[in-house]
Amino acid sequence: MSLAVVILAAGKGTRMRSSLPKVLHPLAGRPMLEHVLDAARALSPQRICVVHGHGGEQVRERLDGNDIHWVEQAEQLGTGHAVGQALPVIEESRVLVLYGDVPLTRPETLKAFVELVDENRIALMTLEMDDPSGYGRIVRDADGKVQRNVEQKDATAEELAIREINTGILALPRSLLAEALPRLSSANAQGEYYLTDVIAMAAEAGMTIETARPDHEWEVDGINDRVQLARLERIWQRHQAETLMRQGVTLLDPARVDIRGTLECASDVTLDVNVILEGQVRIDSGVRIGPNTLLRNVRIGANTRVEANSVLEDAVVGEDCVVGPFARLRPGTELAESARVGNFVETKNTYVGPGSKLNHLTYAGDTRIGRDVNVGAGTITCNYDGVNKSATELEDGVFIGSNSSLVAPVHVGKGATVGAGSVITRDVAAGELGVARGRQRNISGWKRPENKD
Ligand code: UD1
Numbered sequence: 001m002s003l004a005v006v007i008l009a010a011g012k013g014t015r016m017r018s019s020l021p022k023v024l025h026p027l028a029g030r031p032m033l034e035h036v037l038d039a040a041r042a043l044s045p046q047r048i049c050v051v052h053g054h055g056g057e058q059v060r061e062r063l064d065g066n067d068i069h070w071v072e073q074a075e076q077l078g079t080g081h082a083v084g085q086a087l088p089v090i091e092e093s094r095v096l097v098l099y100g101d102v103p104l105t106r107p108e109t110l111k112a113f114v115e116l117v118d119e120n121r122i123a124l125m126t127l128e129m130d131d132p133s134g135y136g137r138i139v140r141d142a143d144g145k146v147q148r149n150v151e152q153k154d155a156t157a158e159e160l161a162i163r164e165i166n167t168g169i170l171a172l173p174r175s176l177l178a179e180a181l182p183r184l185s186s187a188n189a190q191g192e193y194y195l196t197d198v199i200a201m202a203a204e205a206g207m208t209i210e211t212a213r214p215d216h217e218w219e220v221d222g223i224n225d226r227v228q229l230a231r232l233e234r235i236w237q238r239h240q241a242e243t244l245m246r247q248g249v250t251l252l253d254p255a256r257v258d259i260r261g262t263l264e265c266a267s268d269v270t271l272d273v274n275v276i277l278e279g280q281v282r283i284d285s286g287v288r289i290g291p292n293t294l295l296r297n298v299r300i301g302a303n304t305r306v307e308a309n310s311v312l313e314d315a316v317v318g319e320d321c322v323v324g325p326f327a328r329l330r331p332g333t334e335l336a337e338s339a340r341v342g343n344f345v346e347t348k349n350t351y352v353g354p355g356s357k358l359n360h361l362t363y364a365g366d367t368r369i370g371r372d373v374n375v376g377a378g379t380i381t382c383n384y385d386g387v388n389k390s391a392t393e394l395e396d397g398v399f400i401g402s403n404s405s406l407v408a409p410v411h412v413g414k415g416a417t418v419g420a421g422s423v424i425t426r427d428v429a430a431g432e433l434g435v436a437r438g439r440q441r442n443i444s445g446w447k448r449p450e451n452k453d
C-alpha cells in the first residue's frame with residue numbers, strides 16, 4: 001500500500017517567544033522539522049506534505065526539498081482541519097500524521113507503526129503516563145477495544161483518570177479521512193476540528209483500532225518552549241552518548257559530549273569532556289580527542305591525537321598526527337600521516353605532507369607542504385594582497401626559520417632553507433639558503449645614555 005506522510009507544523013509556537021518559527025529551532029544542531037522530515041523520508045513514502053501556517057515562507061526557504069508538498073493552513077482551526085487542508089493533494093492509500101514539533105520519533109518505530117494500517121485498520125501511538133494531564137485520553141470498552149479519544153478539556157472526571165494518552169501520532173487509510181474529515185464538528189470545549197474525533201468514527205464503522213507504544217518516551221515528546229527543547233536536547237545527547245559507548249567509544253563524561261550531526265566512530269576512540277561534533281564526522285580507531293574541542297565536518301585517521309582547545313572545520317587529518325593544543329584547522333586543510341600542527345597555528349586550504357611540522361604560532365593559507373618539512377615558530381604565509389589569493393609551495397625537506405614571512409606566490413625548492421626572520425618575496429631553489437633580513441652590525445664600546453639630572 002502506498003503511503004503519504006502529513007507533518008503538521010502550522011502552530012504559531014508563541015511560547016518560544018521567538019521571531020524564528022518554532023519548528024526551525026534547532027535540536028542537536030538541526031531544525032526540529034528537519035528531524036521529522038528525515039524520519040518521514042526513512043519510510044520512503046510516495047508523498048510528504050508539510051502543513052504550515054501563515055508566514056511559512058521562512059520554513060519553506062530553510063527546508064525546501066523537491067520532495068515536499070507545502071500546504072498552507074491560513075487559520076488554525078484544529079488538527080482535523082489541518083489534515084483536511086492536505087487531503088486534496090494526497091492520492092496514497094495510507095496516511096501517517098506526524099508533528100513538526102515532535103522531532104525525535106525514530107524511523108524504526110514509525111516503520112513498524114505504518115505496517116499496522118490497512119483499509120480496515122487504523123493505528124494510534126499511545127503511552128501510559130503517571131501524569132496524563134494536558135493530553136487526550138484513550139477511552140476503551142470493557143473488552144479493551146479503543147472506542148474514542150477525549151481531549152483533556154472535554155473530559156469527565158472519570159475520563160481524566162485514564163492514564164493512557166494519545167501522543168497525536170496516528171496512521172490511517174486515506175478513505176477514512178475522506179469520509180470522516182468533512183463530518184468533523186467544532187462543537188467542543190476548544191471550538192476546534194479535532195483530528196482525534198476520527199477515532200470514534202472508525203470505531204463506529206467497525207474498523208480495528210491498533211495501538212502501539214514507542215520504545216522511548218522521548219520519541220513522542222513535543223516541544224512548546226525553550227525549557228522543553230533544552231530538556232529534550234539533553235535526553236537525545238545522552239541517548240547518542242550511550243549508543244557510542246556501546247559501540248566501543250570511551251566518553252570521559254557522557255554528559256559532556258554533544259553530537260550535532262552524524263558521527264561515525266571506530267572502536268577505542270576516546271573523547272574527553274566538552275567535545276562538540278558537528279555535521280559529518282568520521283573518527284578512526286585509537287584516536288583521542290582532547291577537552292574543549294570542536295570538530296565540524298572532519299575525518300580523522302587512526303591513532304591521531306587532537307589536543308585540548310582545538311577547532312577543526314572541513315578538514316581531513318591522516319593517521320598518527322598530533323593537532324593542538326589550541327590549533328585551528330580551517331576549511332580545505334588536509335594533513336597527511338604523522339603531521340603535526342601545534343599551538344596557535346591556523347591553516348586554511350592547506351596540505352601538509354607526511355611527517356611535516358608546523359608546531360607553533362603559524363598561519364598557512366593556500367599552501368602545499370611536502371614531506372618532512374619544518375615550519376618554524378611564527379612563520380606566516382602572506383597569501384592575500386587585499387584582492388587576490390596566491391599559493392605557497394614548500395617542497396620536501398624544506399626548513400623555514402622562525403618568524404619568516406612567505407609572500408605568495410612563492411616556491412621553496414626541495415631541501416631549501418629560509419633563514420629566520422626573512423621576508424621571502426622570490427622563489428628559493430632546491431638546496432639554497434634564502435635569507436632576507438637586515439644584516440646584523442655589532443658596535444663595540446657602545447655607551448648607554450645616562451641620566452643628565
Ligand atoms: C493534540 C491531540 C491530543 C494529544 C496531543 C499530544 C488533537 C485534537 N489533540 O492536542 O489528543 O494528546 O496533541 O501532544 O489533535 N496544528 C496545526 N494546525 C492546527 C492545530 C494544530 O498545524 O489547526 C499542529 C500544531 O502546530 C501542533 C500539533 O498540530 O504541532 C498539535 O496541535 P495542538 O493544538 O498542540 O494539539 P494539542 O492540544 O496538544
Ligand code: CA
Nearest residue numbers: 168222223224
Ligand atoms: Ca501540543
